Amino acid sequence: MKRWMIVLFFGLVLPGLIFSGGAKEQKAEVKTVRFWYHFDNPETSVKPLIEKFERENPGIKIQAEMVAWDAYFQKLLTSIAGGNPPDVSQIKLWWQPQLVEMKALAPLDDYIAKWPGRTDVYEKIWELTRHTDGKQYLMPLQMVILYLYYRADMFKELGLKVPTTREEFLDVAKKLTRDTNGDGQIDVYGFGIRGGRGGHDYWGTFVLSSGAEIITKEGKSGLTTPEAIAANQWYIDLFRVHKVSPPTTPTDGFNEVIANMKSGKTAMTIHHLGSSKGLVDVLGDRISAAPVPRGTKGAWTSFGDEENGVLAASKVKDEAFKWCAFLATAENNALWQKSSGQISINKSNGQTKEAQENRFMKASVDSTPFAGVLPAHPKVAEFVESVWPATMQRAFLGQITSEQMMKIFEEHFFGKK
Known part of the structure; x- marks a missing residue:
């Protein structure tokens, strides 16, 4: 009798345990975030930042594609119309009204409210990038002031x-x-x-x-x-x-x-x-x-700019925002700016000795009060x-x-x- 009970236990319970383990493996499945970006210098690479992010977030992979500037906006519009946009894309501020009207961008307010790095971003940037409907569709990436x-x-x-x-x-x-x-x-x-x-x-x-x-x-x-x-x-x-x-x-x-x-x-x-x-x-x-x-x-x-936007069609919005937040965090944003040659969006980076002594950076910072869009x-x-x-x-x-x-x-x- 005991032998039959043991057989019955393994026959009924063990498959469930195996199935449960498989479900955990499915939950641990790697999510891929497609990211479009642009640098003036086509030889510039974001690979070091991607590798750092993926080490810190083993469940997420970043699939990055550098897009030529002259074709960028049209390519983005085409991808949206075709139903296959990236999950995250660099966005110029003047594109925002059209993209919002198309319902192509996901609002990020709930994510940003919980993001610890929010207060280290210049308030002026939040002010300039906030859409007229009061929502924040863009995550700051780099500040460009002429x-x-x-x-x-x-x-x-x-x-x-x-x-x-x-x-x-x-x-x-x-x-x-x-x-x-x-x-x-x-x-x-x-x-x-x-x-x-x-x-x-x-x-x-x-x-x-x-x-x-x-x-x-x-x-x-x-x-x-x-x-x-x-x-x-x-x-x-x-x-x-x-x-x-x-x-x-x-x-x-x-x-x-x-x-x-x-x-x-x-x-x-x-x-x-x-x-x-x-x-x-x-x-x-x-x-x-x-x-x-x-x-x-x-x-x-x-106020020339480039922000990151999470596309409304993305099926990995949580992971997409995590990548945007990573790039907007002071340490990583400083690395991004070394590649892009632009100004960090973080207050803490603006206080460095290099930022204070660089005549070009000083001209940028001194122009901030009257920068407009x-x-x-x-x-x-x-x-x-x-x-x-x-x-x-x-x-x-x-x-x-x-x-x-x-x-x-x-x-x-x-x-x-």
């Missing part, structure tokens, strides 16, 4: 001071624009303007600080007021009237603008910390930085990607007036009257 690059050696040679107002800026730009070898041809231009894609930041520095607003606090257009049109005309005149920028200005992009600074063809331009290493490698102490000059209504510079509007992404560069080029070429240019922008956001 400032003025200038050739310190040329300023010293001509006895010039770094401009702090737009009037001083124009005066300095004219003096820096000169024929250096007496052949009757301009060899150095005072200011390198980015007339192509991405140049809206340069435009904003001078136009949005001098009376123009894309959308007012009342939700109306602030683009076609006399003040706004005059501010835009002032910017157009830098190229067309004062000729302080190269003839190639209407089509110059990032590569051309930076190459002109390196070669000495231009004496000033606007960009961020990401360009500092390449410029220093060529120019050393001859290149320096300062906050952009003030306009007639104060100062404005672009374009309005959270579904049409901002299209404005930046195509409407602004195409319209700015036409104005630089004299094909349209300042007023016509601003009306095109107004119609883009508000429709035809």
Whole structure:
């Protein structure tokens, strides 16, 4: 009888124990988080950070894909439309309104509320990245604030001071624009303007600080007021009237603008910390930085940014946020910035000796109080990607007036009257 009871026990109980063990193994199954990202330098790798994360989180694997910048947003939209987006993607702030309207991003408020590192992120970043519906869809990754690059050696040679107002800026730009070898041809231009894609930041520095607003606090257009049109005309005149920028200005992009600074063809331009290493490698102490000059209504510079977003379609949202939080934690964020060349989002990293002594980082931090973003509007992404560069080029070429240019922008956001 006892023998039969033992057999019955093993026959009924043991399979259950085996099955239970199998269930535990299933629960321990590794989750994969697909991550899309971008670095200006395609040779830069996130492998060390991924390896560190996976050691600390053995149940999660990160499948990373570097995406070319020129195709990034379109590729992301295509992946969303096709139902196969990544779990986590770097997101530009001006993409957010369109992606939220598409219901493509998952709200992260509940995750962030429980994340211990939240208070070490600059409050200004939370403020700027929070969507107009009051929700937080983006996890901060890197801070990019634009400032003025200038050739310190040329300023010293001509006895010039770094401009702090737009009037001083124009005066300095004219003096820096000169024929250096007496052949009757301009060899150095005072200011390198980015007339192509991405140049809206340069435009904003001078136009949005001098009376123009894309959308007012009342939700109306602030683009076609006399003040706004005059501010835009002032910017157009830098190229067309004062000729302080190269003839190639209407089509110059990032590569051309930076190459002109390196070669000495231009004496000033606007960009961020990401360009500092390449410029220093060529120019050393001859290149320096300062906050952009003030306009007639104060100062404005672009809070360029990249955050991480968890896609709404992700089936591994918990793991995806864990990866985002890992990258936003001070120690790991400092490692990310060594690869990206940008500024850490963490207060604690901003207090390091290196951050305090680096002239480019100082220009960034000093510009934080007046750093701004374009309005959270579904049409901002299209404005930046195509409407602004195409319209700015036409104005630089004299094909349209300042007023016509601003009306095109107004119609883009508000429709035809």
